[in-house]
């Protein structure tokens with residue numbers, strides 16, 4: 677009999693992720709935005725994939741997540757879902773609710789969440805905000821869609837926060853974040869992201885709620901961690917915030933590989949013999965013209 681816990685082998689559910697907190701198992705979450713990366717991330721054994729609206733920055737090239745639309749999220753989440761299903765189909769997939777898809781009303785929020793599940797295959801949605809969104813969370817959960825909360829640095833509020841700055845550094849703000857965490861748990865969130873808050877506060881919140889906390893820039897004592905996949909792979913070598921650990925330097929490797937290709941093309945070294953197709957029966961146009969001038973357009977199909 678395998679000594680692995682059951683949730684290691686099957687498609688993970690929100691219940692499994694909650695059980696992991698109870699069992700003291702850390703949750704490894706990574707973002708993905710396309711099928712190829714989702715497949716690699718799932719193959720690598722990640723427990724959960726977040727189709728983050730960070731795609732607005734790392735994929736679309738914006739300087740914030742604000743321009744990301746619900747249609748974009750549906751498009752990318754569908755791709756990620758297909759990638760996971762082509763792999764082991766193990767990782768749980770949560771889709772971010774983008775700016776403007778849930779703030780106006782609970783009715784709007786429920787409709788947006790349902791589209792991410794029904795049209796894109798998300799298994800849960802994530803939204804940013806604290807106790808002021810408790811009713812919205814309650815309504816989405818009541819519609820049958822699991823919700824992940826997100827407090828601390830909430831990038832969709834970049835203008836209100838005055839930049840991407842660490843949150844909850846003084847006692848009053850820390851207490852407010854603790855109240856937000858409890859309100860989100862109470863409203864029915866199955867987990868919550870704690871972004872860029874002091875490690876001591878993240879540890880305290882983690883001990884105070886029964887649902888898993890997933891940290892990013894929130895120290896080691898959260899129940900799990902999430903990183904933007906491009907950051908952990910070092911795709912953009914100009915971006916290295918303190919909370920990111922790079923596990924590869926793909927930016928340099930990609931530039932090196934593409935540069936080698938460009939040189940090969942210019943030197944006529946690519947394609948080589950082994951990259952080329954041949955046909956023993958192909959008759960080229962000028963040969964046909966010589967043999968059968970009346971039927972000049974007939975050429976052999978390349979094989």
Ligand code: KIV
Nearest residue numbers: 707728729730869902
């Ligand atoms: O959009 C995102 O990728 C996120 C994570 C950084 C938590 O919200």
